[in-house]
Each structure stands twice: as structure tokens, then as C-alpha cells.
Amino acid sequence: MRNFFFFIMLFCACAVMAQNESQTALLQDGDNVQVFHGAGALSSAYDAATAGSTITLSEGFFNNPGDLTKAVSIIGSGSDKTTINSGLFYWAEESTPMQDVILEGVRLNGDIQIRNISGFTVAKCRFGVFRLREGTIENITIRQSQFATLAGSVYVLNMAVLNSILTSRMDYSNENTALLFDHCVIMPSSNCWEHQKAVYQNCIASAGCNTNFGAGSTVKYCICQFGDANTYIKEGNWFGVDPTDLFSDAEGFAYSDDRTYTLTNPEMYVGSDGTEVGLYGGLYPWDMTPSTPVVKNLSLQVDGNTLNVTYEAETR
DSSP states (O other), X not given: OOOHHHHHHHHHHHHHHTTTOSOEEEEEETTEXXXXXXXXXXXXXXXHOOXXXXXXXOSEEEOOOOOBOSOOEEEOSOTTTEEESSOEEEEOOTTSOEEEEEEESOEXXXXXXXXXXXXXXXXXXXXXXXXXXXXXXXXXXXXXXXESEEEEOSOOEEEEEESOEEOSOEEEOOTTSOEEEESOEEOOSSSOXXXXXXXXXXXXXXXXXXXXXXXXXXXXSOEESSOSOSOSEEESOBXXXXXXXXXXXXXXXXXXXXXXXXXSOGGGOBOTTSSBSSTTSSSSOSOOSXXXXXXXXXXXXXXXXXXXXXXXXXXX
């Protein structure tokens, strides 16, 4: 875990320097820190980064940084506050897959595409398609995120989608890949969701999933809008549930950013892990608040060459 006091001092420096620039990118590489400003701040920070660096973004809109060929983690201020005006393309060379990359707390006006990556976590983001291209792809986790489509045909070793909202189809065809969807809300918009080795557990599934869970897939402890009719492997499910009675806002499966998909009666639907089915059970209950520290009641005073800081802080 990063030194918290060090983070606070960096935050304060950013607060001083960013008064005339709405967008700020802070590049941390070990104990070395650089600050960049403006819509091109992410691009500038990435150009200066090395493998293992972390870029922390302020609120605001950032330009496309281009293809990402270095294992750099990008942390935003929340998907309702930090927007990248494009998708992100992770293009590692085949001989040197990226290791342990994090993308958190941003909205992308586009897709995520990856090639040759070993260890990638996408958390608390909103984006379009998650596209698996080619090369070595392993140990992929998407959690507490909203996106449309999982797409590709390359083999993936270990991939899990946790506590997330999927609003469109699955267009992923490699039947040798075992996929896990746990504590998700799944509502495909077209008849293209079939995958033979997927496990759907503790999820909430719209009527569009009815004919699209493959015969070799497993559906267990899921709330299903449709009836019990198809041949996939089943265990402990609730079939034929009316979605207007299911969610506390009585809005069914319609999507909007401000919907919470809170169950009206969570005690009725207990999943395989003993927690409620849907977004608020499991290991990562739905929460789009960034996990970075929050500084409150910040006061700065310059005394010669010394910056005196008074603040209250809390971690999230």
C-alpha cells in the first residue's frame, strides 16, 4: 500500500498547481513524481512513465493516450468524474506480456482491447466492449463495472466478471475458455450470449438470456426472468421472476447510470455463498466510489520555501 502521507503531499501539490488547469495527471514512479496538466495530461504522463508506474487522474476529460505498450496502471476519480475520450488499447509485444495492470475509476468513450497481458484488473469503470484480441491473455478480472459486450476468440486462462452490469450480448467464441460471471446483472440486447463453459452464479438474468445460456454452461443460484426450459446445468435458481417486482425502483431491466438494481426483498434470494444474489453480495458489493484516499477540509499556507498543510482525510 502506498505511503498515505506521501499521497497527501502529492495531492496538495496537485491542488496548488492545478488551479488554472481543470485536468491533472499525476505520474508516480517509485518515489519520483511528475504532474501534467490539460486535456493531454494523460498522454504526457504515459509518455514519461515506465513499466510499473501509476497515473492518477483528476476529474475532467482526457484525450486518447494512444496505444498502451507499457504496464502502467491508470486510476481515475470515478466513472462519473473522469472521462477518457476514446477507448484504451493495450498492445504488449508477444515476447513480453504486460504484468499486473490496473484500470480503475474512469469512463471510456469507447472499448478496452487487450493483447498479451498477464494480470489485468478493471474496477469501477464504464466502457463499451471488452475485446480479447490475441497472444497470451490470462488472469483477467472485471469488477464493479458497467459495460456492454465481451468479445473475441482467443483462449483466456482465468477470467472472472464480478459484481458488474452487462447491457448487451456476449460475442465471445473460444469454447476452451472457462468464464465466471458472479453477482452480475446480465441483460443481453440480442440473441448472442451462448458460451459452453461459462458459469453464471448468483446473477440476475433478463429474458434475453433464456435461449442464450449454452447447453454446457452452468447456471446456479440465479434470479431469472424466464422460465425453466433449457438444457444448461441448473442448481438453486429462481425462474419466472417479474422484474418490476424484483427491483426496488420497479423499473425492470432498463439501464441508466443512476440505477442501483437494489433488490426489493434481498432476504428472499440468498446465493451459493450465503450473501444476497445480484450486485450487492459476494466479494465486491457494488460501489463505484474510487478506492483512493479522500482529502477533506484542505488548508494550504506557504511559509518561505515550506508548504504547511492542514487537512482531514479518510480512506475509501
